Amino acid sequence: MKKNVMMRVASALLVAVLMTTCAISGTFAKYTTNATGSDTARVAKFGVTITANGETFATSEEGLVNGVTANTVLSADTDNVVAPGMSGSMAKMTLTGTPEVAVKVTYQATLTLSDNWLVDSVYYCPIIIKVNGTSFKGATYASAAEFKAAVEGAINAFTKEYAAGTDLSTVSAESLEVTWEWAYFVDEATDLKDTKLGNQAAAGNAATIELTVKTIVTQIN
Amino acid sequence: MDQIEKAVQDSSQLDDPQVALAKRHKIFLTIIIILFLLSVAVLSFCLVDYAQQDKREVALKVDNEAEVNIFSVYYTGANGEIVVQSADTSKVIAPGTNAEYTIRLRNADEYAIDYEIDPNVKFFATNNLPMLVRMRTADGKYLLGSANDWVSLQALREFSHKGTLKKAEAGEFVFEWQWPYEGGDDEWDTQLGNQEREAGVEISFSFHSVANTSLGANGGWDGHPDHGKNIVIAVAAIILLIIAIIIIIILIKKRKDELNNAVDELPVGAPAAPVYERQGAPFVAQIDLALLDSHFSGGAFINLVTLKQMGIVPLTASAMHITASPNYQFSKSFIVFTQSISPEARRIITAAGGVVVITPN
Numbered sequence: 038m039k040k041n042v043m044m045r046v047a048s049a050l051l052v053a054v055l056m057t058t059c060a061i062s063g064t065f066a067k068y069t070t071n072a073t074g075s076d077t078a079r080v081a082k083f084g085v086t087i088t089a090n091g092e093t094f095a096t097s098e099e100g101l102v103n104g105v106t107a108n109t110v111l112s113a114d115t116d117n118v119v120a121p122g123m124s125g126s127m128a129k130m131t132l133t134g135t136p137e138v139a140v141k142v143t144y145q146a147t148l149t150l151s152d153n154w155l156v157d158s159v160y161y162c163p164i165i166i167k168v169n170g171t172s173f174k175g176a177t178y179a180s181a182a183e184f185k186a187a188v189e190g191a192i193n194a195f196t197k198e199y200a201a202g203t204d205l206s207t208v209s210a211e212s213l214e215v216t217w218e219w220a221y222f223v224d225e226a227t228d229l230k231d232t233k234l235g236n237q238a239a240a241g242n243a244a245t246i247e248l249t250v251k252t253i254v255t256q257i258n
Numbered sequence: 259m260d261q262i263e264k265a266v267q268d269s270s271q272l273d274d275p276q277v278a279l280a281k282r283h284k285i286f287l288t289i290i291i292i293l294f295l296l297s298v299a300v301l302s303f304c305l306v307d308y309a310q311q312d313k314r315e316v317a318l319k320v321d322n323e324a325e326v327n328i329f330s331v332y333y334t335g336a337n338g339e340i341v342v343q344s345a346d347t348s349k350v351i352a353p354g355t356n357a358e359y360t361i362r363l364r365n366a367d368e369y370a371i372d373y374e375i376d377p378n379v380k381f382f383a384t385n386n387l388p389m390l391v392r393m394r395t396a397d398g399k400y401l402l403g404s405a406n407d408w409v410s411l412q413a414l415r416e417f418s419h420k421g422t423l424k425k426a427e428a429g430e431f432v433f434e435w436q437w438p439y440e441g442g443d444d445e446w447d448t449q450l451g452n453q454e455r456e457a458g459v460e461i462s463f464s465f466h467s468v469a470n471t472s473l474g475a476n477g478g479w480d481g482h483p484d485h486g487k488n489i490v491i492a493v494a495a496i497i498l499l500i501i502a503i504i505i506i507i508i509l510i511k512k513r514k515d516e517l518n519n520a521v522d523e524l525p526v527g528a529p530a531a532p533v534y535e536r537q538g539a540p541f542v543a544q545i546d547l548a549l550l551d552s553h554f555s556g557g558a559f560i561n562l563v564t565l566k567q568m569g570i571v572p573l574t575a576s577a578m579h580i581t582a583s584p585n586y587q588f589s590k591s592f593i594v595f596t597q598s599i600s601p602e603a604r605r606i607i608t609a610a611g612g613v614v615v616i617t618p619n
Binding site: 049070071072073074075076077078079080081082083084135136137138139200201202256257258 | 291318320326327328329332335339340341342343344345348349350351352353354355359378382387439448450451452453456457458459460461462463464465466467
């Protein structure tokens with residue numbers, strides 16, 4: 038019995054010491070510190086807008102008739118028309134915005150020529166398209182496909198890059214410039230061909246031309 | 259006769275050296291326990307008081323805590339040209355941007371430190387930012403993501419990292435992020451850049467640290483002068499433990515020896531009063547019955563302690579042995595407590611009406 042008492046006392050002492058040690062460890066564990074560091078960022082602004090101004094083709098052309106300004110060409114309906122002596126500019130694209138990223142402006146052109154650009158069953162297109170001053174004369178190409186490829190290639194190859202933070206509204210002068218014209222007189226033979234195209238149109242087989250240019254503003258990485 | 263036996267019993271209870279020794283042991287043990295418990299209580303109160311008053315902080319240094327540069331106001335392209343530039347002083351992110359941020363933790367404390375890095379992500383306007391992140395140690399061990407895999411900001415939110423820095427040890431963690439340039443949803447990327455309500459993100463890193471006073475984390479018992487500071491109280495507790503164990507072992511051993519010594523040998527036949535001879539006592543005082551006869555009158559209680567007090571027996575004696583000359587004339591009635599007695603002495607005492615009680619040392 039006395040031995041049991043001794044053992045009990047010993048056990049109690051051991052438990053007391055272990056508890057004390059645990060308490061000591063726990064006490065020291067409260068010796069702490071905290072710190073926080075943070076950084077914030079917002080998404081860089083893009084904010085580029087593209088606005089088309091005017092039309093490439095028109096329904097009429099004015100000139101002097103008997104010394105008085107009057108329509109020298111006038112569409113019989115609402116369709117835009119082309120005729121010898123007419124000219125025009127592609128709708129100017131106005132870019133606005135000051136993107137916080139560097140951007141590249143590219144163009145995607147689609148020139149559509151109908152199958153009626155034929156005179157005596159031979160391809161003939163008197164339209165001259167200028168891309169940034171470079172002339173592409175439709176009459177000098179062997180086919181509508183070649184003329185189309187040349188014009189589209191020239192437009193698609195034109196790109197401009199702008200550094201981050203550039204106000205795009207100030208760089209419109211650098212944008213793509215596309216104009217067209219149909220010469221009023223070149224020579225007698227050309228006049229004859231032009232006349233035949235006009236007559237075909239009157240007969241319901243009008244040759245048509247459509248130029249679509251898509252402006253793309255892309256972030257540069 | 260009954261009165262005498264009762265008196266003998268009472269006397270034996272009062273004056274028995276074994277009983278007295280046991281009493282002393284009990285008192286000693288009780289005092290030890292009380293002192294020990296008092297020590298523990300005082301120690302605990304001191305520690306609690308110390309912990310409550312201790313306003314020190316663990317010296318975990320985050321080298322670049324003051325200026326966290328996870329993001330930037332501009333980013334450059336492959337050729338060094340600026341491809342993203344904030345219009346103001348705010349930091350920005352955009353498709354194609356990426357960066358890495360190195361977190362440097364340094365233990366400037368005297369003790370080891372347990373730390374935890376706990377990132378948090380706060381979104382503005384939308385939580386669908388196509389950013390990807392990952393995190394690794396300076397030696398290339400990925401804690402979040404892998405060399406080939408990036409994870410979302412949501413995964414960063416749920417991530418945390420725990421570790422231990424020894425004294426003067428430093429740790430580096432590299433946090434990487436990217437917004438893939440053509441991550442698969444250009445339309446959403448553009449929409450984020452055109453939103454009127456600015457989308458954005460805040461990434462924060464919280465660092466929690468606590469002193470680690472374990473021996474393992476502090477280099478163990480290697481004699482380092484600083485180690486004693488943080489574990490002095492732990493050492494005191496261990497010393498208390500050792501002292502307590504030693505005292506208990508001594509008490510147990512002593513008690514065991516006493517019980518072993520109390521085992522007497524075979525009794526010598528004596529019908530009137532049982533007599534036990536003892537052996538193995540280190541110093542047994544030989545006492546002649548005539549000596550007792552000359553110092554005590556009839557009815558006396560005689561034991562070793564009494565004889566020591568009277569100077570009849572040396573204090574170093576641990577037992578006594580009573581002898582008697584043959585045919586010694588004896589008429590006094592003694593009650594004798596002795597460790598051993600000769601048959602002649604026993605016969606003489608009992609013949610005179612006395613009592614012989616054999617006791618242990």
